[in-house]
Amino acid sequence: MKQVICLLALLGSTALTPAFAPAAWSQTAGGGVAQEMIWLQIEAQPSMDIARERASAYAAVFPDVSGFATGGWYAIALGPYTDRGAAEARLRQLKDEALVPADSFIAFGRDYRAAFWPEGQTSFAPLDGPPLGATEPGETPIIDSPIAQAPIPAPDGAMDPAADPAPEAPLAAAPEAAQPAFIEETPAEARAAEARLDQPAREMIQTALQWFGHYNARIDGAIGPGTRASMTAWQTANGLEPTGILTTMQRETLIEAYQHEQAAFGLSTITEAEAGIEITLPTAMVEFDHYEPPFVHYRAKNNSGVQVILISQPGDQATLYGLYDVLQTLEVVPVTGERARSERSFTIDGRSANVASHAYAELSKGLIKGYIVAWNPSDDDKMARVLTAMQSSFRSIGDKALDPGLVPLSDDSRSGLLSGLEVRRPALSRSGFYVDGNGTVATVAEAVEGCNRITLDLKTEASVIAADAVTGLALLKPAKPLSPPAVAELLPGSAREGQEIAVSGYSYEDRLPAPAMTFGTLEEGKGLDGETGIARLTLDALAGDAGGPVLDATGAVIGMLLPRSTEGARKLPASVAYALQAAPLAARLTEAGVTPRPSARSGALAPEDLNRLSDGMTVLVSCW
Numbered sequence: 001m002k003q004v005i006c007l008l009a010l011l012g013s014t015a016l017t018p019a020f021a022p023a024a025w026s027q028t029a030g031g032g033v034a035q036e037m038i039w040l041q042i043e044a045q046p047s048m049d050i051a052r053e054r055a056s057a058y059a060a061v062f063p064d065v066s067g068f069a070t071g072g073w074y075a076i077a078l079g080p081y082t083d084r085g086a087a088e089a090r091l092r093q094l095k096d097e098a099l100v101p102a103d104s105f106i107a108f109g110r111d112y113r114a115a116f117w118p119e120g121q122t123s124f125a126p127l128d129g130p131p132l133g134a135t136e137p138g139e140t141p142i143i144d145s146p147i148a149q150a151p152i153p154a155p156d157g158a159m160d161p162a163a164d165p166a167p168e169a170p171l172a173a174a175p176e177a178a179q180p181a182f183i184e185e186t187p188a189e190a191r192a193a194e195a196r197l198d199q200p201a202r203e204m205i206q207t208a209l210q211w212f213g214h215y216n217a218r219i220d221g222a223i224g225p226g227t228r229a230s231m232t233a234w235q236t237a238n239g240l241e242p243t244g245i246l247t248t249m250q251r252e253t254l255i256e257a258y259q260h261e262q263a264a265f266g267l268s269t270i271t272e273a274e275a276g277i278e279i280t281l282p283t284a285m286v287e288f289d290h291y292e293p294p295f296v297h298y299r300a301k302n303n304s305g306v307q308v309i310l311i312s313q314p315g316d317q318a319t320l321y322g323l324y325d326v327l328q329t330l331e332v333v334p335v336t337g338e339r340a341r342s343e344r345s346f347t348i349d350g351r352s353a354n355v356a357s358h359a360y361a362e363l364s365k366g367l368i369k370g371y372i373v374a375w376n377p378s379d380d381d382k383m384a385r386v387l388t389a390m391q392s393s394f395r396s397i398g399d400k401a402l403d404p405g406l407v408p409l410s411d412d413s414r415s416g417l418l419s420g421l422e423v424r425r426p427a428l429s430r431s432g433f434y435v436d437g438n439g440t441v442a443t444v445a446e447a448v449e450g451c452n453r454i455t456l457d458l459k460t461e462a463s464v465i466a467a468d469a470v471t472g473l474a475l476l477k478p479a480k481p482l483s484p485p486a487v488a489e490l491l492p493g494s495a496r497e498g499q500e501i502a503v504s505g506y507s508y509e510d511r512l513p514a515p516a517m518t519f520g521t522l523e524e525g526k527g528l529d530g531e532t533g534i535a536r537l538t539l540d541a542l543a544g545d546a547g548g549p550v551l552d553a554t555g556a557v558i559g560m561l562l563p564r565s566t567e568g569a570r571k572l573p574a575s576v577a578y579a580l581q582a583a584p585l586a587a588r589l590t591e592a593g594v595t596p597r598p599s600a601r602s603g604a605l606a607p608e609d610l611n612r613l614s615d616g617m618t619v620l621v622s623c624w
Contacts, residue, residue: 036082036109036110037079037080037081037082037108037109038079038080038081038082038083038084038108039077039078039079039080039081039087039108039109039112040077040078040079040087040090040091040094040104040105041075041076041077041104041105041106041107041238041239042058042076042077042078042100042101042104043058043075043076043101043104043239044070044073044075044076044238044239044240045073045074045076045239046073046074047074048069048116050074051067051074051075051076051116051117052067052116052117054076055067055076055116055117056117058076059117059118064078064079065077065078065117066078066079066117067115067116067117068112068113068114068115068116069112069113069114069116070111070112070113070241073239073240073241074116074239075107075112075239076117077107077112078090078100080109084106087106088106088256088260091104091106091260092260092264095260095264102261102382103212103237103238103257105238105253105257106253106256107253108249110249111240111249185247185248185249187243189247190243190246190247190248191245193247193248194223194245194246199221200221202221202222202223203219203220203221204255205223205227205231205246205251205254206219206221206227206230207219207258208254208255208257208258209227209230209231209234210230210388211258211261211262211385211388211389212234212237212254212257212258212385213384213385214230214231214233214234214237215227215230228244228245229244231244231245231246232244234246234254261382261385263284264284265282265284265285265382265385265386266282266283266284266285267280267281267282267283267386267389268280268281268283269393270283271397272296272310272312273398274291274296274312274402274403275310275312275369275401275402276312276367276369276396276397276398276399276400276401276402277296277312277369277371277394277395277396277397278393278394278395278396278397279310279371279390279393279394279395280389280390280392280393281298281308282304282306282386282389283301284301284302284304285300285301285302285304285306285386286298286299286300286301286306286307286308287299287301291402293312293313293402293403293404294311294312294313294368294401294402294404295309295310295311295312295402296309296310296312296402297309298310304375305375305376305379306373306374306375306379306383306386307332307372307373307374307375308371308372308373308374309332309371309373310369310370310371311323311361311368311369311370311371311372312367312368312369312401312402313367313368313401313402313404314366314367314368314401315363315366315367315368316363316366317343317344317363319363319368320344320345320346320361320363320368321341323361323368324341324346324348324361325458325459327348327359327372328348328459329425329458331355332350332355332357332372332374333348333350333357333359333372333374334350334351334352334355334356334357335350335352335452335453335624336350336351336352337349337350337351337357344362344363344364345361345362345363346359346360347359347360348360351377352377353377354376354377355374355375355376355377356374356375356376356377356380356383357372357374357375358372358373359371359372360391360394364396365399367396367400367401369396369401371390371394373387373390425510426455426458426509426510426622426623427451427623428446428447428509428622428623429447429506429509429510429544429620429621429622429623430444430447430506430509430544430546430547430563430621431443431504431505431506431515431544431546431548431561431618431619431620431621432447432476432547432618432620432621433504433547433548433549433557433560433617433619434482434484434486434487434488434617434619435475435487435488435597436487436594436595436597437483437484437487438477438478438481438482439456439460439477439478439481439482439483439484440465440475440476440477440478440594441456441462441475441476441478441619441621442473442474442475442476442488442547442560442585442589443473443474443475443476443547443560443619443621444472444473444474444546444547444560444561444562444563445467445468445469445472445473445474446472446546446563447474447546447621447623448464448467448474448476448621448623449623450623451623451624452624453623453624454476454621454622454623454624455621455622455624456476456478456482456619456620456621456622457619457620458620458622460478460479460480460482461478461479462476462477462478462479463476463477463479464477465592466588466591466592468588471533471580471584471585471588472562472563472580473560473580473585473588475588475589475592475594476621484616484617485615485616485617486613486614486615486616486617487597487617488549488557488597488617489555489556489557489597489598489599489600489601490556490557490558490582490585490586490596490597490598490599491552491554491556491557491558491582491598491599491601492581492582492583492586492598493582493583496522497522497524497525498521498522498523499521499522499552499553500519500520500521500522500552500553501519501520501521501522501537501539501550501551501552501558502517502518502519502520502550502551502610502614503517503518503520503539503541503545503548503549503550503561504516504517504549504551504614504615504617504618505518505542505544505545505546505561505618506544506545506548506618506620507541507542507544507545508542508544509543509544509620509622510620510622514615515548515614515618515620517610517611517614518539518540518541518545519539520537520538520539520540520541521538521539522535522536522537522558523535523536523537523538524536525581527578528572528576533580533581533583533584534559534562534578534580534581535550535558535559535578535579535581536576536577536578537550537561537576537577537578537579538576538577539561539575539577540574540575541561541564541577543563543564545561546561546562546563547560547561547621548560548561548618549561549614549617549618550579551610551613551614553604553610554599554601554602554603554604555599555601555605555609555610555613555614556599556601557582557599557617558579558581558582559579559580559582559585560579560580560585561577561578561579562577562578562579564577
């Protein structure tokens with residue numbers, strides 16, 4: 001007669017001796033304990049009702065969901081397995097496919113107590129072998145009752161092969177005072193095992209706790225109050241009893257989870273000798289692409305969507321500040337996000353719907369070193385740990401920066417493409433000019449309509465303090481006071497018909513670094529239909545010139561160039577332009593609380609002096 005192999009189950013508050021905890025062990029055909037069950041713990045909840053709801057939701061996706069009480073929490077697990085390698089392989093697959101939380105881990109039956117899901121479940125067949133309780137491959141285990149009977153083992157734990165199986169009889173319930181399911185170690189035993197760890201092992205625990213965001217102090221291997229608090233936080237996050245002392249199994253689980261993520265990200269220390277930088281990079285996600293001084297490019301690998309750029313160049317504080325401004329014009333650095341700049345370093349965090357990025361650079365001993373990392377915002381959770389590794393490991397080595405002559409670059413590449421990086425350009429740019437000593441700028445209303453962001457000369461943030469649809473004037477206030485090289489001096493009412501005028505403006509918008517002068521004639525002190533407050537000019541101006549100051553030969557501002565009208569059926573010749581006269585301009589400034597500067601100039605300026613004056617007061621106004 002074949003032997004009956006049964007799996008003992010723990011139900012309700014009934015307690016069995018630790019050797020028969022059903023979630024912990026399977027049995028051999030001879031009745032001895034063969035192998036501990038292994039589980040993939042994917043979630044833990046403090047409430048059984050919530051845990052049942054979550055288990056039910058997971059059961060709609062996975063066929064092998066179980067739930068167990070575990071020291072005041074309720075764990076949801078997949079399995080069981082008897083082969084550790086098979087369990088780890090499935091956990092990696094599920095994490096890679098984002099089907100389970102990133103902090104899911106290998107667990108053991110020894111930590112699980114009463115089963116609460118599925119309801120009425122009393123046995124579990126390992127997924128990597130025949131069903132528990134089968135005497136031959138393919139045979140179905142026999143479960144006669146919620147608590148099935150088992151053959152009585154010999155004193156050494158093995159069945160006597162000569163003995164007949166004992167008659168079946170109900171198993172007597174264990175007394176209420178019996179011990180709960182098997183616990184790996186008591187806190188005292190765990191502390192004793194911890195005390196036997198060497199320095200590298202203790203540092204590894206702190207490193208793993210730091211990786212998962214629970215430890216933020218120095219890695220020194222000293223298990224003090226801070227490390228204990230971190231252990232408690234990790235235990236709580238993983239649904240374990242928060243003792244602040246990791247058992248041997250918990251230490252193994254923590255370190256294996258850390259090592260798994262290290263392998264998944266391929267985190268390795270990279271020494272970039274040409275750039276003089278040492279940093280930890282996710283080599284499973286990025287790979288070296290090319291040099292384009294002052295940058296070292298690492299492109300995305302395996303469709304990771306991650307990009308890393310190392311920065312290395314000689315320079316001083318002015319170079320550092322210039323880099324800070326330039327980086328914010330790149331597509332890889334979105335305009336929304338926190339910025340911080342000090343005398344020796346800066347950080348830029350950017351975020352949009354499609355791109356998140358972090359940039360850092362520092363100045364030391366005449367060298368500027370730093371990095372940019374960009375990723376898809378949907379990967380924020382895993383990239384937070386990658387970014388922590390990069391930040392903590394980054395350092396400048398040696399006394400060299402990336403050689404500007406390392407690779408040949410065209411002038412266009414250096415000046416226009418920023419060494420191969422895609423530069424973000426404004427949606428529209430127009431001209432403007434300073435009207436007071438604090439940097440207040442007058443421009444045309446069309447330059448600031450519908451903008452998410454407004455800049456002066458591509459680097460200074462500004463906001464609209466007044467806008468007038470009737471005159472087409474807008475006034476801008478810089479985010480911080482400026483010291484303009486020159487301020488407009490208004491000359492109301494003295495312009496005469498036929499006089500030569502000049503307009504200073506960014507004719508080609510943001511494509512040129514300085515304004516251009518365009519010369520013309522003031523034809524009439526009103527519009528073609530008799531409109532007052534404006535002057536008609538003969539001027540071959542471009543769209544970017546709108547908002548620029550109209551100057552007479554002395555350098556006094558007699559008006560502001562208005563944009564060409566595109567409305568109506570009547571199309572004026574290209575040489576016809578209009579300007580807002582100085583008198584209504586001065587009135588709007590006064591209404592906005594800005595005191596206009598009157599002109600007392602006399603005598604024509606030399607062309608070079610007029611050009612210098614107009615350059616100092618003219619501003620590029622950009623709408624983003």
